[in-house]
Amino acid sequence: MIFDNPLKKYVFVLIAIVIGLLFKRIFSKFVAGQLFRGAAALDKGIDKTSFVKLLLEPLEIFLIAFITIVALDKLRFPSALEFEVFDVPFKSIVHGIAKTILIVVFIWLLLRLIDFISLLLKEKARVAGGIKDHQIVVFFRDFLKVMIGIVGLLMVLGMAFGFEVSKLWTGLGLAGAALALSLKESIENLIASFIIFFDKPFMAGDNVKVNNISGTVERIGLRSTRIRTDLKTYVTVPNKQMVDSIVDNQTLRTYRKAEIRLQFDSATPADTVSSFVRDCRKMMEEKDYISDATVFLNDISGNALQINIDYFTTPIPMKEFNEIKQKLHIEILNLIESRKIVIAGSGMTVKLEKLS
Numbered sequence: 001m002i003f004d005n006p007l008k009k010y011v012f013v014l015i016a017i018v019i020g021l022l023f024k025r026i027f028s029k030f031v032a033g034q035l036f037r038g039a040a041a042l043d044k045g046i047d048k049t050s051f052v053k054l055l056l057e058p059l060e061i062f063l064i065a066f067i068t069i070v071a072l073d074k075l076r077f078p079s080a081l082e083f084e085v086f087d088v089p090f091k092s093i094v095h096g097i098a099k100t101i102l103i104v105v106f107i108w109l110l111l112r113l114i115d116f117i118s119l120l121l122k123e124k125a126r127v128a129g130g131i132k133d134h135q136i137v138v139f140f141r142d143f144l145k146v147m148i149g150i151v152g153l154l155m156v157l158g159m160a161f162g163f164e165v166s167k168l169w170t171g172l173g174l175a176g177a178a179l180a181l182s183l184k185e186s187i188e189n190l191i192a193s194f195i196i197f198f199d200k201p202f203m204a205g206d207n208v209k210v211n212n213i214s215g216t217v218e219r220i221g222l223r224s225t226r227i228r229t230d231l232k233t234y235v236t237v238p239n240k241q242m243v244d245s246i247v248d249n250q251t252l253r254t255y256r257k258a259e260i261r262l263q264f265d266s267a268t269p270a271d272t273v274s275s276f277v278r279d280c281r282k283m284m285e286e287k288d289y290i291s292d293a294t295v296f297l298n299d300i301s302g303n304a305l306q307i308n309i310d311y312f313t314t315p316i317p318m319k320e321f322n323e324i325k326q327k328l329h330i331e332i333l334n335l336i337e338s339r340k341i342v343i344a345g346s347g348m349t350v351k352l353e354k355l356s
Contacts, residue, residue, distance in 0.1 A: 003078035013071040020067035028059040054116045058109040065105050069098045096161045103159065107152035114144050139197060142222055185240070189223045192239035196220060202242075202249045209248040210237065253315050255291070258325055260309040260332070265342035268305055272339050273297060279335055280309065289313055289324060304344035 002010065077091050085093060118141035197220070202208050206217050208227070215229035225242050227235045264273065277295050284293035293311035300306075309332070313324060336343070 003080065004076045005078075009075055013075060016071040017064075017068050020064050024060045024063045025056075028056050028063060031059055054112045054119075055109070058105065058112050062102075062105040062109055065101055069102060072098075092162075099159055100156050100161075103152060103155050107148060107155075110148055111145055114141055114148070117141075136197065139193065139220055139222070146222065185238075186223060189239045192243040193220065193222055195243050196225070196239060201247050202251075206249055206251040209250060210242060210245050213237065214250075251315075255312040256315055256321050257310065257312050258321075258328075260329070262307040262309070262332075262336075263304040263344040264307065265344045266301070266303050266305055268341055272341060273305060273307070276335055276339055276341065277307065280307075280332060283331060283335070284309075284311055284328075287328075289316075 001007075077094075081090055081094075083090050118137050121137040196202070202217055204217050204220060207215070208217055210227075213227060213229060213235055215227040215235065217225060218228050218234075219226040220239075224236045224238050227237060229235055277297060281293065281295040284290050284295065287293075290311045290313060293309075295307070295309050298306045298308040311328075313321060316324075
């Protein structure tokens with residue numbers, strides 16, 4: 001007898017653990033293979049290497065932990081170790097630690113399974129070219145991980161150490177109220193993230209303007225939205241602000257608008273101004289890529305005649321839009337030079353704005 005257990009029991013426990021160590025890889029690969037078959041039935045394009053890499057390690061650790069704990073549980077707890085630590089039996093502490101190990105490893109396995117499912121869905125979104133679907137997968141992957149982490153913590157408290165979770169929250173009292181207040185902003189941002197996904201004012205890949213910040217939405221997280229600005233900086237905006245503020249989704253615009261403001265010298269003859277307006281309007285009408293163009297004499301002041309030129313294009317990329325503007329500006333300059341029109345003050349003033 002050693003520590004209140006016959007030597008034979010120790011031998012059996014050791015044999016069980018050794019068998020577990022020897023066959024953990026084979027059994028884990030078998031289980032992973034069965035799970036892979038089930039997943040492959042849904043999508044033939046699944047990468048088996050990625051699947052096994054994600055699940056094999058947590059499966060092996062869970063298996064060996066389970067076998068070791070079950071085997072050791074068959075031994076009688078030594079009477080020499082039956083003492084208390086801060087009025088808690090040492091036996092209860094050991095059992096709690098064992099259950100905690102099993103729960104943590106199991107939660108880790110679930111998190112890896114979620115990673116694989118998200119990897120599969122992201123790959124399908126990439127093949128389909130849907131960046132918005134890709135972002136939805138990332139969001140719900142993070143959300144599920146947080147929820148599983150919370151459930152795992154509650155399982156450890158309840159199953160491993162015998163805490164009654166409902167009474168635990170009630171017993172927090174003022175500390176619980178302070179905790180709730182400290183998490184108020186986080187909860188509001190979490191709710192706002194769901195509003196963004198279900199109401200869909202914008203999605204990943206959209207070009208937006210909010211709170212004087214313009215850029216492309218790269219990621220919508222549980223707490224905040226990440227925007228790559230026009231200056232190539234990376235801005236993080238809390239989701240609550242994205243919901244409460246006025247968001248201009250420029251990706252959903254139907255046209256791009258450009259405005260040109262010309263100031264001619266007040267001594268410019270009326271016929272010259274009329275001829276310029278007529279020819280400029282005709283030039284705009286001949287362009288297939290321009291719609292709703294207007295050219296008119298807007299104002300007459302003491303030292304200048306202001307000509308307004310407004311036109312719209314389809315929502316083409318900014319690079320193409322800038323090329324069109326440059327081409328039109330050069331043609332307008334040629335019209336001005338051909339009529340020898342004098343620009344008032346410091347010269348030509350051009351103002352361009354993008355409207356939804």
